[in-house]
Amino acid sequence: MSQVPFVIKLGGAVLSCTETLEKLFGAIGQYQQQAQRPLLLVHGGGYLVDDLMAKLQLETVKKDGLRVTPAEQIPYIAGALAGTANKLLQGQAQKAGVAAVGLSLADGGLCQISELDPELGAVGKAAPGDSKLISQIMAAGFLPIVSSIGLDSNGALMNVNADQAAVAVAAALDAELVLLSDVSGVLDGKGRLINQLTESEAEALITQAVITDGMIVKVRAAFDAAKALGRPIEVATWRYPDKLADLFDGQSIGTKFSL
Numbered sequence: 305m306s307q308v309p310f311v312i313k314l315g316g317a318v319l320s321c322t323e324t325l326e327k328l329f330g331a332i333g334q335y336q337q338q339a340q341r342p343l344l345l346v347h348g349g350g351y352l353v354d355d356l357m358a359k360l361q362l363e364t365v366k367k368d369g370l371r372v373t374p375a376e377q378i379p380y381i382a383g384a385l386a387g388t389a390n391k392l393l394q395g396q397a398q399k400a401g402v403a404a405v406g407l408s409l410a411d412g413g414l415c416q417i418s419e420l421d422p423e424l425g426a427v428g429k430a431a432p433g434d435s436k437l438i439s440q441i442m443a444a445g446f447l448p449i450v451s452s453i454g455l456d457s458n459g460a461l462m463n464v465n466a467d468q469a470a471v472a473v474a475a476a477l478d479a480e481l482v483l484l485s486d487v488s489g490v491l492d493g494k495g496r497l498i499n500q501l502t503e504s505e506a507e508a509l510i511t512q513a514v515i516t517d518g519m520i521v522k523v524r525a526a527f528d529a530a531k532a533l534g535r536p537i538e539v540a541t542w543r544y545p546d547k548l549a550d551l552f553d554g555q556s557i558g559t560k561f562s563l
Contacts, residue, residue, distance in 0.1 A: 313470035327545030329400035348466030349389030409454035412437025428462030489559030
C-alpha cells in the first residue's frame, strides 16, 4: 500500500455544488477507512471572491489568468477563501463523517510566500516550507483542508493562485498531486480528452490557442509540479465522484502531465 501523501487541489465551481461535495467527501471517507495513504485538500474559491467583489462593487481584474489583488482588497479576499470557502468545505467534510482541519498556507510554515509581481498587488508566490505540522495532522487521521491564502515574511496577507499553492504543498510533502477542476483535463481541438501530455506538446497547443486563458496557468503549474516532484501530475474533473476512488488508487482519470 502506498504511503506517499496525495494532495488534491479542488477548484472551479465545485464549492457551489453541494451534491458533488457530498459525493467527494463520501469517497474520501470510504477511502480513509482503508487507510492506504494520507490525503490533503488545497482549495481556491474564485467564484466566492467574484460574488463578493460584485456585492462590494469592486472591479475584478485578471492578468494572465491571475487575479489582481490591491492591498485594500486582500482582507475581503482572505475572508472569502480562508474563511467562508474553507469552512464550507470543512462543514461538508464533517457532514460526511470525515474529520477535517481547516488551515492556510501559513500554518506551521507549510509554505514560504513572497510577492509574485508588484503589478498584481498582494499576490504571492508559494515555495515549499515545513511539512512537520501537516504531516502530524495527517498521521493523526485528520484531513487537512488548506486555503490558498498565505503570509509573507513580514506577516502580510497574500493571495496565492490555488494551483500554484497546491504545487508548493505537494513539494513540501513530497506528495503526488491531482488538480481537480470543472474540466476533465486537457482537450484537443476537437474536444477529446488528451490522456497524456509532454511539455513540448502542451506549448504547441498554447501557441495554437487550443489551450487558453486560465488553463495555461493550470497546465504550466502542472509541469512545474511534475519537475519539482519528479513524478507525473494529473489534471482531472470532480464531476464524476464515482471515479475518485480509482484516482486515489493511482489510476488516471484525466490528463497526465509527464516529464
